[in-house]
Amino acid sequence: MQVFRTRMFAMALMLALIAPLIAACGGGGATQPTVAPTTAPAEATPAPVAPTAAPTAPPATGATPAPAQPTPAPAAEIDYDGLPDVDPGAVTGNIVTAGSSTVFPLTQRMAERFKDEGYAGNITIDSIGTGAGFERFCKAGETDISNASRPIRPAEVENCRAIGREPVEFRVGTDALAVVVNPANTFVDTLTKAQLADIFSGKAKTWKDVNPDWPANPIKLFSPGSDSGTFDFFVEVVMDPAFEKKGKEAILNAPGIQLSENDNVLVQGVEGDPNAIGYFGYAYFIAEKDRLKAVKIEGVEPNDQTAESGTYPLARPLFIYSDAKIMKEKPQVADFINFYLTYVNDEVLDVGYFPASQQAINVAKANWLAAMGMELALPEVDPGAVTGNIVTAGSSTVFPLTQRMAERFKDEGYAGNITIDSIGTGAGFERFCKAGETDISNASRPIRPAEVENCRAIGREPVEFRVGTDALAVVVNPANTFVDTLTKAQLADIFSGKAKTWKDVNPDWPANPIKLFSPGSDSGTFDFFVEVVMDPAFEKKGKEAILNAPGIQLSENDNVLVQGVEGDPNAIGYFGYAYFIAEKDRLKAVKIEGVEPNDQTAESGTYPLARPLFIYSDAKIMKEKPQVADFINFYLTYVNDEVLDVGYFPASQQAITVAKLNWLGAMKP
Template identity: 60%
Template structure:
């Protein structure tokens, strides 16, 4: 094992930048716009326990391969995120890990190092396959960390939610699936995807695939069906249908990759596949095949040219890390040092963007101090083309401001922004697939997410600010300055006259002006005031609805007995003519919206998709610009800034998509 000093030296050098651990729980600055032309529209192996040591354990020596690629860390497109320093000696207790046999050797290495550097507790790691690992973590709720060599499925995520442990993804590396034969095999060095489908499926003899190959039965050794390796191979080679491979003759399945290695070594006519690390351990006895003529290397796995490369993950949950600080500390340590170890174990590094995303999830889950992420610099003048945006009227003025600045700083294309409400914006983005960006003043719903998936544009969320709903009256109203949630339910629902709510108020009919039902503002108010049931409010007399907040403002200005609600920005525009109410005695301010004391505060979003940003680089550039400079503009527009954590999460989504 390498000495501790080698791994700790970077921490000493960065000490001035690091903060105490809390595991217990581009472009140039934009100028002010003038008249920017924005168009407005309208296996079953036994568990491996890493023992509680009295002295630092010796790491298991890794065999040196005869031939191995030289992986290099992929380049960063943003600053490297630093996590707070963690001292393993400060922690004890148990850490229970189960899942992918592919991720097993990497997690085992990080566990050994964590113990060597002082952890006095017990780390148990079960190699049982990704699916079984998710089951043990999500459904059985028996493990603290799940190793996985495939992304978590919606059903597994739902099981995690049901068991009270919402899964957090931490990307830790990249694996290339190795398709291997014995060194005694002298006839195959490369295979196409089509040939793999025959070799592992329809063919009986090697000569059935290629007449120049031996007329000998193919002997197949493949991972078990609960393995992420199995799932990934089936997805890439058999179009997600495993039936043919599972019915092929001479096929042996095992969750233990060592069993597969031994089987392949037994015959020159055997073939199998597993994680690259297991090839590395046996490189002197196995030959690895190129796939579609591409050798698995750090470059070919990162750039996507090698057809059988995949990400590696560990999963945990914020509440687990709060209840078991040793789990949070281990994940911190894992993410901090995995880049130093992943190549030696036999995998390729995850990109800096992916590791940054994992580190930011850790910071958000543990409440650690966060520094803003810097996105790559963009020059708006380098982009043209159209950008089509539609959705929330609340987010409209903020997006309009960012579009004006983007154009002022050189963008030569056309930006169209429709103010049609959050629901209609999601429909236009997800179902109609007619817009590039959706403005939204409420989170996207499961049905809308599914519509986005169906239309081939998986929605990515970018938090851009915080809005306080403003409940307002005319300055001619001299009797109401504060309202409770219960009073709001009467004012906008059951009461007819003001005096029905408070006998000291005028015996005059309440005139109500509210956003349209397709508005995120409407949804949010109904959720907070009417327990998600709009029926009473919609049936109240003297109620006018409009998706245009300016119509609501004009209505309220027309009478001292009128009242309405909309986004805070529209109050700001008319503050000299409107009075804003305190709610439950709390004034809407930056502090009260951020700390949650103001009852009617909500997040603001824009949504897009990775494939849209790839097809239309101007969209990616605009979102980058938006996230980079929104903090400079959001207050002037009339909203409150999103927290650094929320903006970092949005920037991380951008980095991962680009």
């Protein structure tokens, strides 16, 4: 493994021969090439899904952390951007890009900055629309980078693979489509999506058809062409299902509509007709805002806050794509993408778009590292030099993993105390985000928006670190010889109490009454089970269905559930796979949809009840209590050495890299 130095210091990025591309944000195996995720969570939330329950051993206890002597930190020496330094003046060779007219001005700005800082080569940037860009990249193989205002489609991925390319996705920003009218139009202030659908299908031919209080002037339509990502996005968000999946044809066949891949044509068209309406990227509206009027959608105007929060209905992510082989054979391409990701958030607002969340940028950086065959290493931690106590609480599922990492931290020299309370994911977030009592919150589901707001109310900004993958085990007593596999629908019937006997589940099974064991409602495991199994079977009332099931025994302690199922031949329960592994000689795991839980099925996603595991902290805590930052660093560095032995499955290398980038971002001065 070859080590190179990133800018400003010896935080090694170690070359490792991992796959050319790794699945996105916690999905997929560490060596399976795939396309990176299409979106990224706006706050600090990568992978999907949720929660679990109790420990195999009593939680560690200890005093509330005393004020710590700061561990010596190489703050001034660390490169917090995570990618190797690029000197544009040393980069040679030309670069060819093509695609989205929306992404065009952003790529153009980044190319200009690359040249301003010394690059002497040529960057071709053709604005031809997202679809045409993928044609040139995936079919003709003529471009090095494809600009896109929508995620690449499966058919386009297959086209790429047919010519030996594996597309790698890099999220670079957030766009909001602007729906615009002529400034002479004084009556249109806001439109609903339904009204937009009527307008752009030609169903509403005059403004009076849209609103009886408006004049009967004929509407003139301007729209991007069908090869544009903007067009696709508008159709997806506005037209369907209003036109039963025929929204595309509805726009293309609207009487008198003017279509163009060139947004400037659309700007000029609307500007020249007082009865015109059109739509295009928000950047083009910003450039012409003195000559156009933006319309609110569903009463929400487009701006940076509404776009990033998702309250504005016509916001969308922006991407560039390349290929690992291209990036290695043409280092100028890799260098430009590196430079783009490092500095795009310095430029994006000025271009007229909004920054992608730091999480999304970190996913893109992780994709870059994976494509280049590089593994990110954090600054080395000497546990023997770390002082001060650490307090953690939360998920009973994550408890044994955090306990194992704490034991290793101590074995390697840490002399402080780490308190680890197993109280459930929700209760953990209460202590972290409301009471402010803990330094780290263990979670078997992503943090929720309301919990993030609770954190912010006490001055904390949660930072997420993916640490593993869990599979829920549905278990029965070994004396149960008839249950081998269950569908999610059957599980829903069982845990709602709809099926009261095993015969109610399958007429060939005995009429013995079923005894139910479930984690309590404060457990991430419970939330995850409800989300994946119960809804929409019970019209979003799956939680109440379980809680009100006759005779059900609920507990936040997984050992109680294990003992309950073990003691009743007609019992069934569920909890974290690690707890099943610990008791596998006394319980029987049930296949779900015919798939058994194991490391392969959990990581591949074929097992329906697999989910990511997290720990959360806060940048302020990590800086004020360096022992917390050091422990998280140690955790992320060595967790994959321990996770299988604990009974869980490793997070993909992609997910660990994103977590490490989150650590660097939190520690950035």
